[in-house]
Amino acid sequence: MKLNRNLKGSLLLCLAALIWGLAFVAQTGAADKIPPFALNASRSIVTFFFLWLFLMLRRLWKGTPILPKKEKRLRSWLLPGILCGFLLSVSVNLQQFGIVAYPDGVAAEARAGFLTALYVILVPIFGIFLGKRLSVPLVGAVLVAVVGIYLLCLSGGISGIYSGDVLMLLCASSFALHILSVDRFGSDVDGILLSMTQFAVCGMLSLVLSLILEKTNLSAILSATPEILFLGIFSGGIAYTLQIVGQKYAEPTVASLTMSLESVFATLGGWLISGNTLSIREWFGCALVFAAIVLAQIPTPKRKITTEKR
DSSP states (O other): HHHHHHHHHHHHHHHHHHHHHEEEHHHHHHTTTOOHHHHHHHHHHHHHHHHHHHHHHHHHHHTTOSSSSGGGHHHHHHHHHHHHHHHHHHHHHHHHHHHHSSOSSSSSSHHHHHTTHHHHHHHHHHHGTTTTOHHHHHHHHHHHHHHHIIIIIIOOGGGGOHHHHHHHHHHHHHHHHHHHHHHHHHHOOOOHHHHHHHHHHHHHHHHHHHHHHHHOOOHHHHHHHHHHOOOOOEEEEIIHHHHHHHHHHHHHHHHHHHHTTHHHHHHHHHHHHHOOOOHHHHHHHHHHHHHHHHHHHHHOTTTOOOOOOO
């Protein structure tokens, strides 16, 4: 029975990882049509309304109040939602600006996918400041990741690293802080409500920045409608719901490993859909980064593995 539960959870999380991996392809396609802040504002607004509709239908189906008693206290979910939304906004905008920064001919999906996935390693590293111990496997994972990043970005010298790579590393760091924030506040409030709130904040912040700093128009937004709907509904809404359900069945280590497959799916999606290719050196670098992500998930008695996705 336990094996069946783990398998069910793994399949759901694998589907979520597939959606997140393909999201990098959608983001790359949208980069030629719409500026980063405008894209993230649009996708976040779509996600907000999708999750709002889902929340309403779920509670009507169960016959429960829209806001149960514990959630009527604004402080219990509004302030955490604002904090998580701010960090989510920083993360997704760094990611989109990083994708835009890659020059033509570079496999942006692959590099972005693997470098972003380093949040899996950074979460426990940042956890040191919260009193958590650094395990031996994690130290090994960091060393392997450094070698992988070197082969992926730096083996050709300093000219081999792109500004997009730097932004992706900053994005991974921001996602790690976002995950720690969700871990801190998410257990005390409905996960859908928290996610809906953070996407509302992310959408509003991105919209304000877009209006101030970018020049776009309705026709540009409409031209990116397929990408916006995919990112808003599938990546932000459906994949997040699959994660919530999947983590109820899969063990934490299995869940972390399965969701880290998004980097692999991002590479395969870029290859199959966008026609991007990697050199042998870059493939080996990707393999080492993925190996580091797997190594980082080896559990130790005193370590609690927690994962949460954008």
